[in-house]
Amino acid sequence: xxxxxxxxxxxxxxxxxxxxxxxxxxxxxxxxxxxxxxxxxxxxxxxxxxxxxxxxxxxxxxxxxxxxxxxxxxxxxxxxxxxx
Numbered sequence: 001x002x003x004x005x006x007x008x009x010x011x012x013x014x015x016x017x018x019x020x021x022x023x024x025x026x027x028x029x030x031x032x033x034x035x036x037x038x039x040x041x042x043x044x045x046x047x048x049x050x051x052x053x054x055x056x057x058x059x060x061x062x063x064x065x066x067x068x069x070x071x072x073x074x075x076x077x078x079x080x081x082x083x084x
Contacts, residue, residue, distance in 0.1 A: 001064040004050045005059030013045035015040055019074045037078045044071035 022036055031039065044067045051063030 003053030005063055008047045008051035008063030009059055012044055015043045015070045041075040
């Protein structure tokens with residue numbers, strides 16, 4: 001069960017790396033804006049689900065909180081601004 005927590009944190013690091021790269025314009029060539037937001041939402045949701053399946057501990061807390069923050073900042077806010 002500990003592997004789920006580690007995988008969740010790895011997904012968190014990958015999501016943060018993709019988000020930071022998109023802020024500096026490094027992903028424009030590979031992913032358009034809507035696809036990038038969709039990818040961040042999918043990664044964050046899978047990270048949260050894996051974190052909930054892991055055993056209790058620091059990795060679970062880091063996985064849940066980090067992936068929820070990436071989901072809010074990289075997913076919900078851009079989708080909301082696209083709809084306005």
